[in-house]
Amino acid sequence: MKNLEEQLIGTTWSLKSFESIDQNDHIYYPLGEDAKGFIIFDHTGLFSVQLMAKEALSKNAVAHYRTDVDKAMGMHEYHAYSGHFSLDEEKAVMTTSVELSLIPTYRGSKQKRSVNIEGDLLYLSNIEHPERKLVRQKKI
Template sequence: MTLRDKLIGTWKLETYVEVPIDGSEPFYPLGKHATGIIMYTPDGYMSAQLMGEERLAFASGDWFKGTDEEYIAEAQSYIAYSGRYFVDETNQGLQHEMQVSLFPNWLGQQQARIVSLEGDTLKLGPASPIQSKGKAVMSHLLWKRAKTNN
């Protein structure tokens, strides 16, 4: 079975931790109990949604009538992007393409991922350090395969 075949399906986030390359203390950018889903489809598309553990509802109840503070909190507690994915079977590599993204700086990018897949456990992280909260970090995301919904 190929890496691509093993990736196809839905995965639920178990942990998301960022480890600074300067040796300082690891941190959880969305909290220790963040939730999320990442999906890989057979036709080559993926979608990742990660959410912080404590998100407050908008007081108005209307997404388009939030306050500046509500929009800031909303954006700081959510990561979302979707697009095509590419698997390099020879090197066991993975690339995510950001065709849509909550973070506009990612639009159009292809980002390499380090992937480790054993049974129903998927480990993902960037191929090189990224900037997070003012530090160069390596992100470590642990996913478990979601049960079939039927």
């Protein structure tokens, strides 16, 4: 069986779902239920993420979002960031070192994600914000 690095390097994954849970424990979709996006992992250890709302989001909808990052994504109806990534194979954790980001507070940050790959699906969950979950499907 391939390790995480072998399964990620040189791949592109399209967004299948992006959900979060608000302060009242209700599921919401920071960029709408039909959001679009990609994550790309290259051979040099760089990654790039692009996420966008398919339709305009109402300003009232983003008011209940849990985090400032979710609120900023909702206000822009878009999120993009990139940088270098590393993997802890034993813990199945990816750390991204964000160098470029549409949201200024992301710049220079390190983001930790639990990683699970099942078939052609990539499950990423933010370790600091486990309520935020993304599922991506491998592009062939």
